[in-house]
Amino acid sequence: MKGRPDNLSPEVEMRPVVLEIEGLTHYFDSLRAVHDFSVTLKEGELVGLIGPNGAGKTTIFNLITGVYRPTAGSIRYEGAELVGLPSHEIIQMGIARTxxxxxxxxxxxxxxxxxxAHHPHTGYGLLDAILRSRRFRESEKVLIERSQELLAIxxxxxxxxDIASSLPYGLQRRLEIARALATQPYLLLLDEPAAGMNPGEVIELMELIHFIRDKFKLTIFLVEHQMRVVMGICEWITVMDFGEIIARGTPREIQNDPKVIEAYLGKGAVVGARAEVA
Amino acid sequence: MLQKLRSPNVYFALGSLLIFVLIQVLISMGDLNPYWQGIIFWGAAITMVSLGLNLIYGFNGQFSLGQYGFYAIGAYASADITFRWLHHDPSALVVVIVGCALALVFMGGVGVFLRRFYGVTTLAKFLFYLIATILGFYLAVRFVNPAIGPALYQMLNALPLGISQQIVFFLALVGGATLAGIVSYLFGIPVLELGSDYFGIATLGFTIIIKVLLDNTDTLLPFPEMKGARGMIGIPKWTTWPWVFFTFMAVVLVLRNILHSSTGRAILSVRENERAAELMGVDTPSNKVLAFVIGSVFAGLAGGIRAHDMAFLHPTMFGFLPSFNPLIIIVLGGLGSMTGTIITGFFWVILLEGVLRLYLPEGFETWRFVIYPLGLLVMMLLRPQGLMGKYEIPFLRRPLPPPRAHEVPQPEKVAPTAEEVTV
Structure with missing residues (x-):
């Protein structure tokens, strides 16, 4: 199948498709940011997207969530075309991001x-709020409880x-994920969740990502710059460089792929660099 | 039980009741002369305008200079309704009320219709809504007014004079506010897309357009009774303290209840980070328009109150310079603080038109506008976050929900951030 490595277990391949990106191309004026990008995510998968700085990873997320409109290509989420929809509608369909x-x-x-983040599913209208109706009070109570449960996790x-900006950095990152989950997603897009974290925090975060995937029955698409994070948790990985896919496969295959090592460390580094990348 | 009685709601209700009774008694006993009475009414009106602007700028982050335009629309529309009514002509009443109602119905229809399409451009949307509005008012002028106008006039006049007056005044206030709301909606759809700074310029343009139109109401527009740049006279002086008080309280309560709901949080999120709000599923364009419309409705309502207190309207009252007043008030009071706006709104009028005008030595009235900008300057240097910062009195403060019940019960203590949290 297009957009996937071909050696995944048949059990995974049986699952329904959640996100299907085909031939996605995006230009910033004449600068080609993404070229012919394809990926297919199946239910419950945890897939990584890696690449050097400026490879176009975040652009992919911005294209999925409607921040940019792609020059060409299609993005289908559970069969529905996302290209051309405003961001908030895409989010309301069940895609969340950090x-x-x-x-x-x-x-x-x-x-x-x-x-x-609960706003689209509050269950009461403006008039309820102005008149403080019973529906308002009850929904508000439920919303607060639900949010507190999420925060507890x-x-x-x-x-x-506390004011959000007063939290330490690591907690702010966690709050971002909590807030994304409050939109009640099926597909979670995590954009460099481990950026700026120390090794201990990274391990904690990886456990957390695994935990929320199982608890909320999520499909997760993860952009990451640090190899270590994706190697640890992703089932398979897509590697980008200069807006194009250069490799696809399980973490182990990727680690040993000369093209990937070249992209990260430059030409000629292939021989000596394997250990370092790992 | 005792706990419940000591809640901020009770304090607030008792406090405002006390103020209401106190001022009513002072007015009834003749201790508050019409001059000071007028100043209090004016304070209430400008505070309502400023609360509206605070919703638009302070809470939603959209820099607007158009507030006085909507104030003017509310003032002139409601004044026209009552003026014509006094001259045995119910047409303004029927046209504004029925026209607004029809326009709202048609706009609702257009909204439902447009929801079925994706990617409708802003301009197309604007045109659809504009056509719906024009159609509504056309029908009201052409068909509804001749049909029900005379009958309505006779019916209302059959009531005792006092009652029919109060009904007409009420409808005039509602009509003026609704008209301001509809105009702001039409204006807001295309213009709010521009982003905050450009939006500010565009709204300034709006104020100027309204001023020019008001200067020419008798020549460009078919409203000879508004007398263009000569000023509209003969408006009944119907604004009384209960009207001022209850309109004011309605504005404060509605604003507070909106801000403390999910819609209010969505409005705040647009100010905090529009992109993030959009990507959390908040329909940011609609929320911006919503805040803009509500703020303009408040301004329109205040216009009606002010017009029927002054009994005179002049286009210069709504010109370029005065249109900065609400902005000055909300910045002085603290952006995003209702308490600050209320205090500064009244304070501003009392100081500028009351104290300084009365107590400066004769011939020095002009010095008010030297003293006042200097005061502003000092204020901004010493307290750039505004008089109240983000402080709110407990009733207006956003509630901080207690932690979940299953936790170890802790003695009630106020978190150190409690004051800053009250956005």
Whole structure:
């Protein structure tokens, strides 16, 4: 099948397709950011997308979530075409994402950050809010409880009333994931979740990602710059360089792929560099 | 039980009731002369305008200078309704009320219709809504007014004079506010897409357009009774303290309830980070338009109150320079603080038009506009976050939900950040 390595287990191949990207191409004016990118994600998979800086990884996420409109190609989510939809509708269909450079609602409380992500499914209207109807009070109570449960998973419950920007960096990263989960996604796009974390935090994060995938029955697409993270948790990996796919396969195959090593370390580095990349 | 009685809601209700009764008693006993009464009414009106702007700029982050345009629309529309009514002409009342109602219905229809298409451009959307509005008002002028106007006039006039007046005044206020809301919606659809700075310029243009139109109401527009640049006279002086008080409270309560709901959080999220809000599933364009419309409705309502207190309207009241007043008030009071806006709104009028005008030595009234900008300057140097910063009185403060119940019960203590959290 297109957009997947061909040696995955038949059990995985049987599952329904969640995200199918085909021939995705995007130009910033005349600069080619992404060229003929294809990938197919099946339910429950944890797939990595790696590549050197500027390879176009984040652009892919921006294309999926409607921040940019692709020059060519198609993005189908559970069979529905996403190209041309506004971002908020794409999110409401069940795709959530985090950001490489943290984009929290910095001056609002931790709890508010999560509550905002619940906005499309609040279950009451403006009139209910103005009149303080029973529906408003009950929905609001449910929303707050749900948000607090989510915060508890990420160890943020005690800080729910703190201002988001007052959290330490690692917790801000966690809050971003919690907030993304509050949109009730099926597909989670994580954009460099381990950026700026120390090795201990990275291990913790990897466990957390595994945990939420199982708990919320998610399909996860992960962009990462650090090889270590993707090697540890992803089932298979796509490698990009200069906007194009240069390799695809299981972590082990990728580690030993000369093209990948070349992309990361430059020409001529292939022979001596294997250990380093690993 | 006792706990419940000590809640901020009760304090707030009692406090505002006390103010209401106090001022009513002062007015009834003749201790508050019409001058000071006018200043309090004006304070309430400008505070409502500023609260609207605070929703648009302070809470939603869209820099707008158009607030006085909507203030003017509300003032002139409601004044026209009551003026014509006094001259035995119910047409303005029927056209504004029915026209707005029909326009809203048609717009709702257009909204449902457009939802079936993806990728409708802003311009197309704007044109559809514009056509819906024009159609609504055309039908009201052409068919509904001749049909029900005279009958309605007779019916309302059959009521005792006091009651029919109050009904007409109420409808005039509602009509003016709704009209301001509809205009702001039409204006907001294309213009809010521009992003904050450009939006500010565009809204400034809007204020200027309204001012020019008002200067020419008798020549360009078919409203000879508004008398263009000579100023509209003969508006009934119907604004009383209860009207001011209850409209004001309605504005404060509606704004507070919206801000403390999910819609309010969505509005805040647009200010905090529009891109992130969009990518959390918040329909940011709609939320921006919503905040803009609500803010403009408040301005329109305040316009009606002000017009029927002054009994006189002049285009210069809504010109370029005065249109900065609400902006000054919300920045002084603290962007994103309702308490700050309310305090500064009243303070501003009382200081500028009351205290300084009365107590400066004769011939020095002009110095007000030296003292006042200097005050602004000092204020911005010493307290750039505004008088109140982000502080809110407990009733207006966003509630901080307690941690979940199953946790170890802790003694009630206020988190150190509690004050800053109250956006």
């Amino acid at each position: 950001f490489q450079n943290i984009r929290l609602f910095a001056n609002l409380t931790v709890l508010d950050n999560v509550l905002i 990420f160890g943020l419950e005690e800080r729910q009333n």
